[in-house]
Amino acid sequence: MSDATYPARRTLEALLAPLLALMAASALFSVFLLVQGQSPLDFLDLTWRGAFGSWFSWQNTLQRAAPLLLTALCVALPGQLGLVVIGGEAAVVLGGLAATVVALPFVQMGPVIVLPVMALAGMAMGGLWIGLTGYLRARLGVNETIASLVLAYIGLAIFNHLVEGVFRDPASLNKPSTYGIGDDNMLGSIPFLEVHPGIPVGIAACILCWVLIYRTSLGFAGRVAGGNTKAAQLQGLPVARLAVGACVLGGACAGLAGGIEVAAEYGRANASLAAGYGYTGILIAFLARFNPLAIVPMAVLLGGLGAAGGLLQRRMGLPDATVQVLQGMILVAILASETFYGRVRWFQPRGAA
Amino acid sequence: MPALDSIATIAVAMLAGSLRVSTPFLFVSLGECLTEKSGRINLGNEGVLVLGAMVAYAVSFETGNPWVGVLAAAFAGMLLGGLHGVMCSLARVNDVAMGIAIMLAGTGIAFYFGKPYVQPSAPLLPGIPFGFWLESDRFRNALLVSPLFLLGVAAAFGLHWFLRTTRAGLRIRIVGDSQDAALALGLPIDRTRLLATACGSALAGIGGAFLSLCYPGSWNEGLSSGQGLMAVALVVFARWNPINCVYASLLFGAAGALGPSLQTVGFTWGYYLFYAAPYAVTLIVLIATSHGGRSLRGMPGQLSIGR
Numbered sequence: 001m002s003d004a005t006y007p008a009r010r011t012l013e014a015l016l017a018p019l020l021a022l023m024a025a026s027a028l029f030s031v032f033l034l035v036q037g038q039s040p041l042d043f044l045d046l047t048w049r050g051a052f053g054s055w056f057s058w059q060n061t062l063q064r065a066a067p068l069l070l071t072a073l074c075v076a077l078p079g080q081l082g083l084v085v086i087g088g089e090a091a092v093v094l095g096g097l098a099a100t101v102v103a104l105p106f107v108q109m110g111p112v113i114v115l116p117v118m119a120l121a122g123m124a125m126g127g128l129w130i131g132l133t134g135y136l137r138a139r140l141g142v143n144e145t146i147a148s149l150v151l152a153y154i155g156l157a158i159f160n161h162l163v164e165g166v167f168r169d170p171a172s173l174n175k176p177s178t179y180g181i182g183d184d185n186m187l188g189s190i191p192f193l194e195v196h197p198g199i200p201v202g203i204a205a206c207i208l209c210w211v212l213i214y215r216t217s218l219g220f221a222g223r224v225a226g227g228n229t230k231a232a233q234l235q236g237l238p239v240a241r242l243a244v245g246a247c248v249l250g251g252a253c254a255g256l257a258g259g260i261e262v263a264a265e266y267g268r269a270n271a272s273l274a275a276g277y278g279y280t281g282i283l284i285a286f287l288a289r290f291n292p293l294a295i296v297p298m299a300v301l302l303g304g305l306g307a308a309g310g311l312l313q314r315r316m317g318l319p320d321a322t323v324q325v326l327q328g329m330i331l332v333a334i335l336a337s338e339t340f341y342g343r344v345r346w347f348q349p350r351g352a353a
Numbered sequence: 354m355p356a357l358d359s360i361a362t363i364a365v366a367m368l369a370g371s372l373r374v375s376t377p378f379l380f381v382s383l384g385e386c387l388t389e390k391s392g393r394i395n396l397g398n399e400g401v402l403v404l405g406a407m408v409a410y411a412v413s414f415e416t417g418n419p420w421v422g423v424l425a426a427a428f429a430g431m432l433l434g435g436l437h438g439v440m441c442s443l444a445r446v447n448d449v450a451m452g453i454a455i456m457l458a459g460t461g462i463a464f465y466f467g468k469p470y471v472q473p474s475a476p477l478l479p480g481i482p483f484g485f486w487l488e489s490d491r492f493r494n495a496l497l498v499s500p501l502f503l504l505g506v507a508a509a510f511g512l513h514w515f516l517r518t519t520r521a522g523l524r525i526r527i528v529g530d531s532q533d534a535a536l537a538l539g540l541p542i543d544r545t546r547l548l549a550t551a552c553g554s555a556l557a558g559i560g561g562a563f564l565s566l567c568y569p570g571s572w573n574e575g576l577s578s579g580q581g582l583m584a585v586a587l588v589v590f591a592r593w594n595p596i597n598c599v600y601a602s603l604l605f606g607a608a609g610a611l612g613p614s615l616q617t618v619g620f621t622w623g624y625y626l627f628y629a630a631p632y633a634v635t636l637i638v639l640i641a642t643s644h645g646g647r648s649l650r651g652m653p654g655q656l657s658i659g660r
Contacts, residue, residue: 084453141643142639151632324460331457332440
């Protein structure tokens with residue numbers, strides 16, 4: 001007997017579990033606010049207005065969401081292979097630095113040359129950096145979570161050393177920066193909508209990664225390796241190469257995010273790049289359960305939460321760490337909701353045993 | 354001889370620095386060691402460290418007694434570690450990922466409640482002047498040892514004895530080494546791991562108290578530099594032996610003291626690179642102790658990083 005509605009029920013289960021977790025985290029956070037005499041309804045109202053209330057706040061939200069789409073992919077792609085890689089922050093800053101420095105000799109040639117060079121350099125640097133984590137994991141058996149985090153600290157140190165050393169523009173006094181790529185070469189907002197140009201790039205990357213993971217044999221091999229390494233090895237799948245490849249690809253996404261931030265926002269590489277996008281990407285990837293298409297709404301949600309932070313500080317007098325408390329609660333709840341899968345019989349396959 | 358003099362200065366600064374920098378490493382690694390012996394990993398100790406630092410500083414400021422602050426930090430650590438323990442005892446919950454969540458939640462809560470304590474100065478824990486008989490101020494400062502460092506060394510020996518000779522220690526090791534054996538013996542696996550995680554995080558909380566009450570001895574949001582996470586690598590290096598954790602912590606402390614020591618003689622090139630020395634040591638340790646997926650000597654059998 002076949003079970004025709006099982007795929008639909010499985011999808012419903014995958015939607016309901018994170019939704020319940022989000023509701024549980026919101027309830028917990030409401031209690032947290034109430035204990036301190038703050039109104040959760042005010043919080044919700046201000047968050048809504050600050051994130052999605054007007055076209056201006058939408059722009060602010062999307063501007064924050066743009067790099068998050070790509071940094072979440074840096075966690076989700078290795079995540080599909082069962083690797084927890086959390087060092088995306090270094091790939092962002094080093095990607096941004098590489099994009100800037102490599103593009104500097106070409107600045108006279110105009111944006112047609114500069115922007116592709118920046119994208120390639122950023123992706124190569126990011127891919128190299130996270131790929132190193134993948135290599136350590138696949139070839140030497142080093143734990144990828146700790147290795148990626150330690151490499152993130154090392155990467156940030158190298159970034160600071162270079163930006164305040166050889167690549168420093170002597171004119172940047174208060175905030176050490178590299179030489180700029182020039183206003184003419186910068187990536188403008190999308191016409192009419194005035195939206196951050198990283199948004200279409202990020203969404204396209206999410207769609208491409210989704211196709212790669214769920215619609216190609218390579219992606220299938222990766223998911224088999226993530227589900228059961230032994231089985232994948234018995235099938236003769238190149239588990240180590242798949243792991244390194246997923247890390248390189250994820251790192252390339254994070255490096256591209258750094259390059260786009262430089263091209264669209266700052267025009268030069270400096271400490272502004274280390275804005276924590278790599279760390280928020282971890283949260284988004286787990287919220288999306290490593291599904292690239294689910295990353296898009298989650299990145300907009302978290303981008304909105306970040307965009308509303310300023311309004312919350314001004315109107316409710318809440319410290320800027322409030323958003324971080326909420327994020328922590330959401331992540332704890334989402335991870336705990338993993339235990340929900342398989343517990344309710346109605347969602348399980350029926351029929352032939 | 355100016356060159357000889359600067360070498361002496363660096364050596365003294367390194368000695369003093371490694372005693373200071375190693376103490377938080379020591380407490381977090383002992384806590385992590387205890388938790389991992391029960392077969393679970395706790396990356397949330399980074400959050401515990403930050404929360405412990407904040408709670409210790411705030412309580413020391415409010416009560417005027419830094420030792421009450423240390424106790425409060427241990428208690429706060431125990432609560433956060435207990436949360437990790439409870440969450441991880443749910444089926445299918447990944448302890449590595451949950452640790453990251455606890456880290457995020459712990460630092461968020463610490464920053465949230467710690468905001469009002471960035472400015473005021475709380476009473477700090479005084480050091481014990483072991484160098485009172487020396488003439489040079491430099492050496493006397495170097496031998497001003499925090500009581501928490503001595504407590505940490507005592508805790509290392511205590512934990513070693515506890516794990517090796519007591520009934521409870523044996524039970525923790527059985528639960529960590531073989532879930533099947535623990536089931537067959539009827540040991541309460543989840544409860545044992547919960548207690549080991551909570552007590553381990555209490556130790557990590559004391560490590561946080563050292564950061565805010567001894568060295569650097571203030572509370573701000575950039576206080577921890579990932580010691581709670583590096584502790585995981587440190588425990589691997591120490592082969593899950595509490596006594597070895599002391600030596601490993603001193604090594605990591607010396608690496609951490611390298612940059613500031615060079616600065617004392619005016620050597621400022623590569624400030625950020627020397628600052629990253631402990632991370633480089635961590636990475637080298639990770640690579641040197643890896644055996645291509647085979648399990649390591651002394652490693653608890655149920656540990657998820659041994660996959």
